[in-house]
Amino acid sequence: MAPRQATRARDSRPRGSLDRRTVAATAIEVIEEHGIDSLTMRALASELDCGTMTLYSHVRNRDDLIVAILERLIEELDVVANTSHPDDGWRDVLTRLFGAYRELGERHPRAFELLALAPYDAEPVASHLEGVLASLVRTGLSPDDARTVLAISDAFATGFLVVRARSTTRPGTATGASTPLGDLRSVGMYDRGIEAVLAGIEGTLTGAATDHRSA
CATH class of the missing domain: 1.10.357.10 (Tetracycline Repressor, domain 2)
Incomplete structure (x- = not known):
């Protein structure tokens, strides 16, 4: 999945508009569209239109991102x-x-x-x-x-x-x-x-x- 341009220098997403649940929901969308192998922190940051450092303030790493996805799926149950x-x-x-x-x-x-x-x-x-x-x-x-x-x-x-x-x-x-x-x-x-x-x-x-x- 080719990352969108936009997040080289700073975030274009409004400050405070991102949270862990939104990160997880968007990660699920990426998985459904492109497959689990396409879910990288860089690709997800691009999809969210934010910088990778902003993303890391909500999920510590890819393992924690998977935990956030599980939390979201369990919540849906x-x-x-x-x-x-x-x-x-x-x-x-x-x-x-x-x-x-x-x-x-x-x-x-x-x-x-x-x-x-x-x-x-x-x-x-x-x-x-x-x-x-x-x-x-x-x-x-x-x-x-x-x-x-x-x-x-x-x-x-x-x-x-x-x-x-x-x-x-x-x-x-x-x-x-x-x-x-x-x-x-x-x-x-x-x-x-x-x-x-x-x-x-x-x-x-x-x-x-x-x-x-x-x-």
């Missing part, structure tokens, strides 16, 4: 809104949350992979997952069962959506194509898969509880 319905059971919580997860992948198929494949123990993903686990425990699951439910369902959702996202962004392919392979990657197939996975987990948990009581 809006976990609180999707997990705070008082009458929801754990299946309702995850059905709604994984629906939002799919929508995020549809909006940002290239940047989505940064969140989908991020290490669980790294921030801001760790805090995000702790919040999801807490919402599952509030529905009545034990902490151990909450971790099991989230691990299994997230593995399905992430695997499906990463494949779908890569198919969407690869030249000459379309997930909506009327082919058997296209149907396997469809939104409807994802929704059916989530339903089946959650039902299977529920059956396993119910069976384990029954075995424990009869032992």
Whole structure:
């Protein structure tokens, strides 16, 4: 991506008009248009019409820029809104949350992979997952069962959506194509898969509880 001219000597962006969220949002736009390999600090500064030193006042380096992108993607998931319905059971919580997860992948198929494949123990993903686990425990699951439910369902959702996202962004392919392979990657197939996975987990948990009581 060829950087725009303009930021050689000083910023042309008005002072105070830039913040970390705006930097992250613009970085996502660059990734979606040009790919992750095109996201350099210099290219992003050019896109934002600011100097690189101004950019470094909001993100320390490229690693911190990735963290800012993850923060923005997690913010878009809006976990609180999707997990705070008082009458929801754990299946309702995850059905709604994984629906939002799919929508995020549809909006940002290239940047989505940064969140989908991020290490669980790294921030801001760790805090995000702790919040999801807490919402599952509030529905009545034990902490151990909450971790099991989230691990299994997230593995399905992430695997499906990463494949779908890569198919969407690869030249000459379309997930909506009327082919058997296209149907396997469809939104409807994802929704059916989530339903089946959650039902299977529920059956396993119910069976384990029954075995424990009869032992």
